[in-house]
Amino acid sequence: MRPASFLLGVCGFFVCNSAIAPSHVQAQSAKATPLILEKDEGERRVWRSIEGLES
Numbered sequence: 001m002r003p004a005s006f007l008l009g010v011c012g013f014f015v016c017n018s019a020i021a022p023s024h025v026q027a028q029s030a031k032a033t034p035l036i037l038e039k040d041e042g043e044r045r046v047w048r049s050i051e052g053l054e055s
Helices: 002-029
Strands: none
Touching: none
């Protein structure tokens, strides 16, 4: 019984990996388009001091 369970597990592993592989290959072949932001666009970073800590 153990060899059959092992063989079934190995087959399941290869079937799952073959289903995942094509999407991984497509992600690598797709090229990213750069985004150019204007002066006042994008994230704003704010410095907040830590309470109780004097600087």
